[in-house]
Amino acid sequence: MKAERSATPPLPRATATVGTIFKIIRERGPLAASDIVRVTGLAKSTVSVNVDRLLAAGLVREEWRPDSKRRRLKLAEKAGCVVGVDVGQTHLAVGLCDLEAVILERRRVPLALSTEPPESVLERASALIDELAGRARVDRPDLFGMAVGVPGPVDYARRIPVCPPFMPGWDGFPLASRLAERFGCPVFLDNDANVMALGERDRGAAQQVDDFMFVKIGTGIGAGLVVRGEIYRGAKGAVGDVGHIGLDGAETLCRCGNRGCLEAVAGGAALRGKAEEALREGRSSFLAQRSAQGHPVDATLLAQGAAAGDETCLTLLMDSATAIGNVLAKLVNFFNPSLIVVGGGVALAGERYLASIREVVYRRSTPLATSDLVVKKSALGEECGVVGAAVLVLDEILSHRNVLSLVSSRHELASPIS
Numbered sequence: 117m118k119a120e121r122s123a124t125p126p127l128p129r130a131t132a133t134v135g136t137i138f139k140i141i142r143e144r145g146p147l148a149a150s151d152i153v154r155v156t157g158l159a160k161s162t163v164s165v166n167v168d169r170l171l172a173a174g175l176v177r178e179e180w181r182p183d184s185k186r187r188r189l190k191l192a193e194k195a196g197c198v199v200g201v202d203v204g205q206t207h208l209a210v211g212l213c214d215l216e217a218v219i220l221e222r223r224r225v226p227l228a229l230s231t232e233p234p235e236s237v238l239e240r241a242s243a244l245i246d247e248l249a250g251r252a253r254v255d256r257p258d259l260f261g262m263a264v265g266v267p268g269p270v271d272y273a274r275r276i277p278v279c280p281p282f283m284p285g286w287d288g289f290p291l292a293s294r295l296a297e298r299f300g301c302p303v304f305l306d307n308d309a310n311v312m313a314l315g316e317r318d319r320g321a322a323q324q325v326d327d328f329m330f331v332k333i334g335t336g337i338g339a340g341l342v343v344r345g346e347i348y349r350g351a352k353g354a355v356g357d358v359g360h361i362g363l364d365g366a367e368t369l370c371r372c373g374n375r376g377c378l379e380a381v382a383g384g385a386a387l388r389g390k391a392e393e394a395l396r397e398g399r400s401s402f403l404a405q406r407s408a409q410g411h412p413v414d415a416t417l418l419a420q421g422a423a424a425g426d427e428t429c430l431t432l433l434m435d436s437a438t439a440i441g442n443v444l445a446k447l448v449n450f451f452n453p454s455l456i457v458v459g460g461g462v463a464l465a466g467e468r469y470l471a472s473i474r475e476v477v478y479r480r481s482t483p484l485a486t487s488d489l490v491v492k493k494s495a496l497g498e499e500c501g502v503v504g505a506a507v508l509v510l511d512e513i514l515s516h517r518n519v520l521s522l523v524s525s526r527h528e529l530a531s532p533i534s
Contacts, residue, residue: 133158134166134523135516138175142514145190146179152189173523175514191215197254198509199262201241202308202501205229205282205335205385206461208237210244211502212252215260217319217510221248222502229267230282234289242298261302262295263509265311265501267336272353275305281372282336304509308332308501309356310347312459312494313340314511315504320495321457329453330494331358333440334460337379341451359383361443378443382436384462387415394428402426419465436462437469441476448481448489459494467493 140155141147147155152163167189170176177192193216200217202209209224223244227237241264249259268280275292277283292303313330316322322330322342330340337359341348349355359379366376368386380386391413395403402421403413411417421429444456456477458470474491481489494500512518 133162134169135519137163137166138170138514138519139516141170141176141189142191146188147190148186148188150186169523175519175522193218196258196260197249197252198260198506198513199245199248200502200505200507200509201245201262201264202311202505203227203229203237203241203264203266204308204501205267208240208244209498209502210241210248211499211506212245212248212254213503213506215510215514217315217503217506219499219502219506221252222499223248224498230284234283234286234291238291238294242295245299256300259299259301261304261509261513262299263304263306263311263505263512264291264295265306265308265505265508266291267308267334267338269357270305270307270353272304272306272349275303277305278353302509302513304512306347306508307338307340307353307356309338309340310349311340311504311508312496312500313342313347313457313504314507315496315500315502316457316459316494317342317345318507319503320500321492322455325455327451327453328455328457329444329447329451330457330459331440331444331463332460333383333458333462335379335384337383337440337460339447341453358443358447361446363439363443366439378439382439384415384460387418387432387436387462388413390432391418391429394432400426400428402429415462415465419469422468423466433465433469434472437472438476441473442480444473445477445480448477448485452485454488454490456489456491457494458491459496459500463493464497 136156137152140152149163149167153160174192174195176189179188179190193214195215198213200211200213204227206227207224208227211219211222213219266277268283269278271278276288276290277286280286292305296303309330309332312332316330322328326345328342332338339356339358341355360372360377362376363378363381366381368380369375370377370380391403394400395407395413400421402424406417407413418429418433422433458473470493477491478486496503
């Protein structure tokens with residue numbers, strides 16, 4: 117999978133120009149060199165020299181169309197690979213991706229995050245990465261980097277979890293540095309909702325949208341905010357912890373120790389608990405029948421029951437949607453996004469669930485804030501976390517500030533030994 121390298125003239129003094137040109141090619145390619153000249157305002161000779169550097173480094177490739185004599189330039193997506201790891205409360209997903217965050221190989225396995233120690237999760241994730249790299253015949257030098265999304269607060273600069281309420285033993289656990297030591301590449305760590313927002317921004321429902329909110333409704337509830345195309349993390353990385361916004365009048369005890377938190381009332385774990393209670397009390401013939409057949413009692417089963425006309429299933433789902441819609445309406449009034457993307461396991465409960473959230477948001481938000489607001493389901497589904505993690509590491513290792521060093525290091529590798 118190594119890109120071809122050729123000897124090039126010595127690099128002049130470092131400038132930001134090559135990073136600027138690469139960023140444009142990555143985000144807008146395929147582009148002709150004349151398009152880059154027009155977009156950047158740089159001289160044709162300057163663009164040509166820097167494009168040649170990117171080609172020699174293997175970061176950009178040429179694309180020729182049968183109906184055109186002009187070469188077009190795009191990211192060399194097969195020049196290497198990245199790994200995206202999605203750690204959920206009930207699953208561990210790993211994907212090996214190319215440099216455009218397209219999944220080449222993937223594995224998803226069950227996980228009990230609240231009871232499994234972080235060392236065990238690290239070992240399981242490492243084994244899956246080794247397995248996927250072996251299947252794809254990827255060597256260590258071809259692995260550009262990794263990123264991991266976890267369902268809890270993260271100090272992004274230090275790349276560690278910080279006091280995650282439902283992840284015993286994870287506070288300060290050096291997952292990223294342990295993976296970096298094992299695989300010899302950069303590793304990044306972020307909250308799962310931020311990671312998923314990046315996936316939807318680049319490859320999902322939020323492409324070409326600068327200001328949007330991704331809402332993950334799973335076992336817990338969280339949000340990722342994208343402002344002017346970039347993740348907004350706040351002063352300490354705690355932005356988006358909407359699952360612990362308190363609901364007026366709600367007294368349900370949350371695992372964080374407070375009462376009335378949104379996820380304690382409307383999240384996946386809450387829905388499962390309420391469905392099991394309804395089952396025990398004999399309030400749903402649908403749940404009783406399907407449970408006896410071995411189906412797990414979860415949001416998916418509630419959606420099936422609602423579609424079949426079961427009143428209890430419908431009520432539980434609509435109560436959850438109403439609570440979430442009320443909180444999102446407040447966030448819409450505050451943040452004023454142009455788009456809300458809803459993802460996570462509970463979001464797969466169907467269009468009726470999403471429609472109920474949408475109706476409450478439109479009804480409870482101000483007319484100006486909702487005049488052009490769109491609320492839609494994730495386009496990536498279960499792959500959102502893995503794809504988003506791949507996008508995160510690509511944003512970092514192929515960033516404007518890092519491309520110059522990549523070009524320089526690859527230029528040195530390409531230069532003949534005298």
